[in-house]
Amino acid sequence: MSSRGDHLLISSPDDLVNWPPSPDAAILNTAEAVADYENMKYDETICSPELLMRLILVRHGQSRANVDAVIQGADDPLTSIGRAQAQAVGLFLGEHYAVTHFYASPMFRARETARIVGSHIGLEPALEPGLAEIDPGLAVGMTWEAWTAANPEQAARLRGPDRTLEDRWEGGESGREFSTRIFAAYDRIVTRHLGTTDVVVAVSHGGPLAWISARLHGDPLERWPYDRADFRNCSVTDIEIDADGVHTICALNQVGHLETLEQA
16 A cells, blocks of 8 residues: 655645544454454565655554543553553564654553553654644543533534534644644654654554544545544554655555454
């Protein structure tokens, strides 16, 4: 799966949109949800043989709130399955990449994933706040069902086609605030390593990865990237970036390294 793109650095804040968490996004993709591993396995032949910068994006492992359908804040831990997924992706990254730099969201589920991955690649993650999931404010800790019942009008708007970038979670972030920091963090990382042969790993969340994927695919960024909201726990997305910032997607949302784990 390959896609060529324009320069990765956005030109203005007007390019930005937001990605809202939803019950569907909160549900973990475990064995039952992974349909076709053969189409999602790593293929070293997709990208060019030149030595270019590589950016490897990883979603965190399964969290407790993923299982319980709870709106997550910063402190949600991994489950035992999530820790096993992190071990598997760490082993995979250690086998396929000579990682030189390592970043992670500061949220606990991402930090816990990164700690496990780091034990396999020999690096400690630098925390990048811009990679964090959206802040849902006062809704943190509520089940999606309870929050929807208590806030039917807001729930309908936040999930509906009329949602705007200015809509926000009560006490949390608006769409524009969320997406602005995601793209700013992504651009900081890319700019820092552009024109090198660095191999960079970043552990983040489903919302930020959906936004990044939408931009890399050239999707319109003044609408929600619903079509990109299927990033699986501990999936790997591999992006090759040349000195001009032109990217090739070498692997997208691949989970072949979890096949043995999920079938155990």
